[in-house]
Amino acid sequence: MLTYGELIELRDKLTNGEIEIDFAQVQYWKDFKEGQRSWETKDWKERRSGFLKDKCEICSSADTLTIQHHSHPRKYSEYLRDITSEYTKEYINTKPEVDKGDLQRYIIQNYDYVPVPLCPNCKRSSLRERKKILPKYRCPVCHEEFDDTVIRSVDELISKFLENEDDVEARDKCFVSKDQWRNKHNLSNIRYWLQRGRAKTKDSKTIEREAFLLYLNDCIKYLSFEDTITACKKCAFNFDIKRMELCPNCKRFYKGLEYPTCIQCLPEEKREAALKIIEFGNDWRKMHEDLGID
Ligand SMILES: [Zn+2]
Ligand SMILES: [Zn+2]
Ligand SMILES: [Zn+2]
Known part of the structure; x- marks a missing residue:
C-alpha cells in the first residue's frame, strides 16, 4: 500500500x-x-x-x-462504471445511429436468440397453449386456430426496430447474453451496449x-x-451499526441520526406517541417469540 x-x-x-x-x-x-x-x-x-x-x-x-x-x-470499479456511462451518453449524442450489419454481428457474437412464438396469420404474440383443446392455439387477436406458431428472424426484428424503435415486437427482451450473467435484452438495450463498448474503446485511457x-x-x-x-x-x-448518536439535549440517551432529540427529550404528547409505537413493537416481537416465528 x-x-x-x-x-x-x-x-x-x-x-x-x-x-x-x-x-x-x-x-x-x-x-x-x-x-x-x-x-x-x-x-x-x-x-x-x-x-x-x-x-x-x-x-x-x-x-x-x-x-x-x-x-x-x-x-x-464504481467510478469506472459511472464515467463510462457519461462518455457513452456523449458518444450516443454525437453518433446516435448504428449500422444494421454491425448490430447483426454484435448480436451473433454476444447473444442467444430466444424467439417469441407468433400467430401465423396476423403475427401477434401473447399466445397461450390450450391444454385440452386442439388445435393447440387460438389467436386472441384474429381468432385463427393453429398448432404451429411462427417466429421472426433476427434480421426481420432488426429491420422493424430500425424503422420504428417503439415497435411492440422490437421491445421484447428475447436476446439472452452469452456471458455468465445471461441477461435478457431487447434491441434497444443491445444497441446501448454496442455503443457503450465503442465509447469505451474510443476513450478508454481518458x-x-x-x-x-x-x-x-x-x-x-x-x-x-x-x-x-x-x-x-x-x-x-x-x-x-445502529445509526444512532448521543442526544444533543440531554447528552444521556442515544437517538436515531434522523431525529433531532432522543425520545425522552421529545415534547410530552410526541413522547407518549413514540413510546406507544415502541411498546407495540415489543409486544409484537414477544408474540412472535412466543409463537416460535422469527
Ligand atoms: Zn392472429
Ligand atoms: Zn462516547
Ligand atoms: Zn435527550
Missing part, C-alpha cells in the same frame, strides 16, 4: 501529465492486497495517533477510542484516468482524517 504522502504525489503527477494512467495504476495496485485495508499500514497507524483525541467527542468517555469516518471511499483520479481523491480524503471524529466504543457502535 502506498502511504498518504505517496498517494498525493501519485495523484499530482497523474493530474499534471508527468505520468501515464497505466504507470499510475501499476504503482498503485502493485502491492495492494485484496481485502487489506488502509488502517492496517504502519503509515496509517502513525498518522492516526496524531488525530486521535483523548476522549470521545460525543460523550466524553475514554473507553476504547476509535476514529469514526463520516464517509468511505467508493470502489474504483475514462480510466478520470475514474482513477476520482478514486485517488477519495482515498486521499479518507486518509486525511478530514471528516472524522474520535468516538468511544459505545458511541462508535451506535453510530456505525
